[in-house]
Amino acid sequence: MPPGNEYAAEQLKNQGNVHFKNGEYEQAEALYSQAIQKNSKNPLLFTNRANARLKLEKWDGVIDDCLRSIELMKDNMKAYFYLAQAQLSVHHPNEALTSALTAYELCTKTAQQTSNAATLTALVLKCKKAKWDIRERDRIRRRADLLAELEQKLELDYKSTIDGIEESVEKGEKGRIEGQEEKQERKLEWEKKVNDLRTAFALSDPEHLQKREVPDYLVDGITFEIMHDPVVTRNGRSYERATLIEHLKRSPTDPLTREPLMIDQLRPNIALKEACTEFMEQNSGWVYDCEDGENDHDTRWAHLSSV
């Protein structure tokens, strides 16, 4: 790299940041690209461009930038964070979940594991929900196929029985009236079977089942959400790690007893975490309502997009 290029790249990056702050993402992206041409070894240039591309919804570009940034710097929380969002947007929830979990893990390892952790917890839940949605869609499709197949079998059975009756009538083995009656009977029988089958499928549909409340012991007393990474305090109460840390930063006391409580006194509650995971696996979908409308996108990610 010719001398001075690093400096030039830095200048271009700073200009890009100004545009980014003003919401001029196209200009920002262009300037970051120029910076990368000057210095392709700086992982931060790639994450900055990824963030601009995220705003422009250029998902593939985001993914490329994040992967290159991670190549240059392994423990790259921001890159994994942007990557997860892009992967979620291109409907790869499995990959997105892995990226989000990696980002969360990196985040909890850093010194200021705080408000970012809360954002990442929300993202992890969102990925899980997307994953569940896809599974659910497949399940409905498979189920519909199975129902169609079974109905078809019943119909074939019925038709061959009818054919048999008609044959006997032709051959004179059965009277015409007797044949008519028998056909009518078989028809009713067949219709009843189809009905029963449909009822059975409808009953097994979770949409017809009562939604279960998330039990209180799985719910974080601060956000009132089901927990994803519960930690236990000295008095035995558990809270979501990210939100409890938010509170401890302001006031290093136990939320219930007000006894002094330090962040490094928290311990993960592994059994409870597993219980939460299991509950979500079984009752997913409706447990986390991460509707996009609820969270204002810009403010939510704002503190992470410091460039």
Add this chain to the structure above:
Amino acid sequence: MFASKRLQKELSKMQGKLPPGIEVVKAEDFSEWLMDIKVVDSNPLYAGETYRLKFAFSSNYPIEAPEVVFVQTTDRPIPWHPHIYSNGIICLDLLDRQGWSPVHNVESICVSLQSMLTSNTKKERPPGDENFVRYNTQRPRDISFVFHDNQV
């Protein structure tokens, strides 16, 4: 960050099952709610009256305490209490920066205020009420009260 979600959940939990004497008046958004409270036992100081509370939430609720004050309307007076100024500002450790804990919620604040009134027997305002009401320009949460008095 999670204020709106948390408030949404609080609201749906409160729907239909609130302790006696507590009512939601207005909770249309997640920045300001109005609640009515009554003292349910027969404390003569508060008998037959209803008081209106205004809750203002920041986007950091429940990490940050909400700002809670009594508001006066034609049929909603400000209750007499040695810790309640005549402009509705309440001096209660639970609502102060230091005393707040994120496990509290709108309902528990209302219950605390109810019991604060229930146990009071003095028809008094805090010392220096007149001056405070006239000259205070600070928002309640920025005032640092000294919680000197644990008797009431």
